[in-house]
Amino acid sequence: DIQMTQSPSSVSASVGDRVTITCRASQGISSWLVWYQQKPGKAPKLLIYAASSLQSGVPSRFSGSGSGTDFTLTITSLQPEDFATYYCQQANSFPLTFGGGTKVEIK
Amino acid sequence: QGQLVESGGGVVQPGRSLNLSCAASGFTFSTYGIHWVRQAPGKGLEWVAVIWYDGSHKYYADSIKGRFTISRDNSKNTLYLQMNSLRDEDTAVYYCAKDRGGGGGSWQGAFDIWGQGTIVTVSS
Numbered sequence: 426d427i428q429m430t431q432s433p434s435s436v437s438a439s440v441g442d443r444v445t446i447t448c449r450a451s452q453g454i455s456s457w458l459v460w461y462q463q464k465p466g467k468a469p470k471l472l473i474y475a476a477s478s479l480q481s482g483v484p485s486r487f488s489g490s491g492s493g494t495d496f497t498l499t500i501t502s503l504q505p506e507d508f509a510t511y512y513c514q515q516a517n518s519f520p521l522t523f524g525g526g527t528k529v530e531i532k
Numbered sequence: 533q534g535q536l537v538e539s540g541g542g543v544v545q546p547g548r549s550l551n552l553s554c555a556a557s558g559f560t561f562s563t564y565g566i567h568w569v570r571q572a573p574g575k576g577l578e579w580v581a582v583i584w585y586d587g588s589h590k591y592y593a594d595s596i597k598g599r600f601t602i603s604r605d606n607s608k609n610t611l612y613l614q615m616n617s618l619r620d621e622d623t624a625v626y627y628c629a630k631d632r633g634g635g636g637g638s639w640q641g642a643f644d645i646w647g648q649g650t651i652v653t654v655s656s
Contacts, residue, residue, distance in 0.1 A: 426594070459642040461577075468627055468649060469569075469577065474642035512577055516641020519591040521567075521579040 427451050427515050431524035437532040444500045446527045448513035453493045457517035460489055460498045463526075464509045472511075473498065503529070534559035534645045536628050541650030544618055554611040554628030554647055562586070562606040565631035567643060568613050570624035570652075580626070581613065584635030596622070618654045625649040 428451035438444050448458065456476040461469040471480045473489035476496060486501045500507055508531055513524040540552040554566070568580040581592045581602040590602050601614040611628050627649045633640035 457641060461643075463577075468629075468646035469643070470646075471642055471644045474632060474640065474644075480642075480644060514577070514579070514641075516639075519582075520593045521582070521641060523577045523579065526576045 426520055427454060427518060427522055429513055429515055429522050429524040431511075431513055431527050433527060434525065435528040435530060437530050438503050439532045440503055440505060442503045442532075444503055444507075444529060446498045446511055446513075446529075448491075448496045448498070448524050450494045450496075450515055450517075454515045454517035456492050457515055458489070458491065458496045459514045459516055460487075461512045461514065462507075462509045463512065469512065474516075500529075534630065536630060536645055536647035538626060538628055538647040538650035541626065541652045543653045543655060545656050546619060546654055548618055549614070549616045550618060550652060552613040552615065552626055552628075552650060552652070554613075556609045556611070556630070559630070559645070561604075561609040563634050565633060565635040565639070566604065566611045567629045567631060568602060568611075569627045569629055569643070569646075570622075571627070571649075572621070572624045575624075578624070582631070582635075583611070586635075589635060615652070618652075620654050623652060623654045625651050 430449045458476040460473040463469040477489045510528045567582045583602045599617045603612045628647045629643035630645040
C-alpha cells in the first residue's frame with residue numbers, strides 16, 4: 426500500500442498569511458494526488474485533483490503542485506473560512522490512501 | 533450539483549451485520565464510480581471501497597476485505613454497503629462519495645460530492 430505522509434500535522438496562522446502544506450507518497454504516484462478540506466462535523470470538500478487542477482467553485486487562493494512523490498497545497502492570503510483540516514489522498518492505486526491531515530488553526 | 537444521502541447507520545453488537553444505503557440525486561448516477569469512506573471518532577479519513585459506474589469492478593480496503601460488500605442499483609440510484617462480522621474498530625462515520633469519473637478509462641479517484649455521513653457504532 427502507498428503511505429501518504431503530511432506535514433506539518435498542525436499549523437497556526439493568521440488571516441492574510443500564506444500557508445503551505447506538504448504531502449509525500451511512499452512511492453511515485455505521478456500526478457494522482459487530491460486535496461480535501463474538512464471542517465468539524467462536516468463532510469470533506471474537494472479542493473484540488475490531479476495534483477494541481479482546481480475544483481470548480483474553489484477560490485483561486487488555493488493551489489496545488491508537485492508530481493512523483495512530493496506535493497504541496499498552498500493557501501495564499503488565508504481567510505477566516507479556511508481554518509480547517511486538510512487531507513491529501515493518492516488516487517494512483519488501490520487501496521486509495523489518505524494522509525493523516527493538517528489542522529490549520531488561528532494564531 | 534448533485535446530492536448523496538446515507539442511511540442505515542446505528543448501534544450494533546460485535547459480530548453482527550448492518551447494511552448502509554446511499555441515495556443519489558441531481559446527477560446521472562449510472563455514469564459515475566461511487567466510494568465509501570469512513571472516519572473513526574477523532575481520527576482521519578479512511579477509504580473503504582469503490583464500485584465502478586456499471587458495477588463491473590469493485591475494490592476494497594484490506595481492513596474490511598471479506599467482511600464488507602459494496603453494490604449498487606442504477607435503476608434506483610442507490611449504493612449499498614453490506615457490513616458483516618462487525619468489529620469495534622469499524623465504529624465510524626461512513627460517507628458515500630461520488631468520483632469525478634466512472635472508472636476504467638475515465639478513472640479520476642477524486643471525490644467531488646459527499647453525503648452527510650451515517651454513524652455506525654459497534655459496541656456490546
